Amino acid sequence: MENHIHPTVFKISGKQRKERLKQQPKLIWFTGLSGSGKSTLANAVEVQLFEDGYMTYLLDGDNIRTGLNKDLGFSDSDRIENIRRIAEVSKLMMDAGLLVVSAFISPFREEREMIAELVGKENFLEVFVDCPIEVCEQRDVKGLYAKARKGIIKNFTGIDSPYEKPLDPAVHVHSDQEELKDSVQKVIKTISANICH
Ligand SMILES: Nc1ncnc2c1ncn2[C@@H]1O[C@H](COP(=O)(O)OS(=O)(=O)O)[C@@H](OP(=O)(O)O)[C@H]1O
Numbered sequence: 001m002e003n004h005i006h007p008t009v010f011k012i013s014g015k016q017r018k019e020r021l022k023q024q025p026k027l028i029w030f031t032g033l034s035g036s037g038k039s040t041l042a043n044a045v046e047v048q049l050f051e052d053g054y055m056t057y058l059l060d061g062d063n064i065r066t067g068l069n070k071d072l073g074f075s076d077s078d079r080i081e082n083i084r085r086i087a088e089v090s091k092l093m094m095d096a097g098l099l100v101v102s103a104f105i106s107p108f109r110e111e112r113e114m115i116a117e118l119v120g121k122e123n124f125l126e127v128f129v130d131c132p133i134e135v136c137e138q139r140d141v142k143g144l145y146a147k148a149r150k151g152i153i154k155n156f157t158g159i160d161s162p163y164e165k166p167l168d169p170a171v172h173v174h175s176d177q178e179e180l181k182d183s184v185q186k187v188i189k190t191i192s193a194n195i196c197h
């Protein structure tokens with residue numbers, strides 16, 4: 001069906017923007033259960049990259065869900081729409097030349113594959129923040145697991161909503177066994193070979 005939309009051709013290209021910033025835009029995507037350590041690790045990775053002189057931006061579940069995606073809940077279809085929008089925002093930020101660090105549960109393998117397709121597989125780095133649900137539940141940083149167990153929160157990931165583990169992540173972090181700084185180094189080492197322009 002014709003949609004009568006005619007995208008504008010920009011005078012400044014993504015290539016020109018990335019040449020100005022002297023860096024290769026990447027999307028570093030953290031996935032894992034609630035409380036696995038995505039936000040903690042994503043923040044630490046962004047700090048390291050920023051201190052190393054790169055232009056970065058951090059997208060994080062709770063922040064996006066109180067703004068751009070505040071109309072979405074936690075049904076499967078809302079999670080799919082949540083990730084679709086974040087993937088598109090990440091792509092825009094990459095076009096602006098940035099290293100984008102995104103931390104979302106993103107529980108479905110198909111959606112994570114969609115993100116890689118959208119931004120280009122060579123520029124997508126999937127980081128699996130692996131942590132047994134028992135440990136996440138013990139941490140219960142926000143008290144959400146306790147509420148989910150009581151049935152106050154429905155469709156909670158790992159309890160009554162699925163999490164599909166990555167099969168072949170670029171980086172696999174075990175946040176219950178590794179020091180934060182070692183996980184940060186693993187991520188930085190994997191991307192540092194190809195982020196300089
Ligand atoms: N039902 C349910 N299941 C999972 N998580 C819940 C739920 N309700 C609220 N929260 C809070 O929302 C944060 C996850 O949002 P995301 O956008 O990352 O989720 S998703 O990717 O769309 O699945 C998640 O943040 P993190 O703990 O940082 O993962 C929770 O704080």
Ligand SMILES: Nc1ncnc2c1ncn2[C@@H]1O[C@H](COP(=O)(O)OP(=O)(O)O)[C@@H](O)[C@H]1O
Binds near residue numbers: 141
């Ligand atoms: N090695 C580790 N990596 C990341 N977080 C860790 C680690 N060890 C303990 N933690 C703690 O686990 C909690 C993870 O919470 P958070 O980063 O908000 O997870 P998520 O964003 O996945 O919900 C934090 O309190 C953090 O200090």
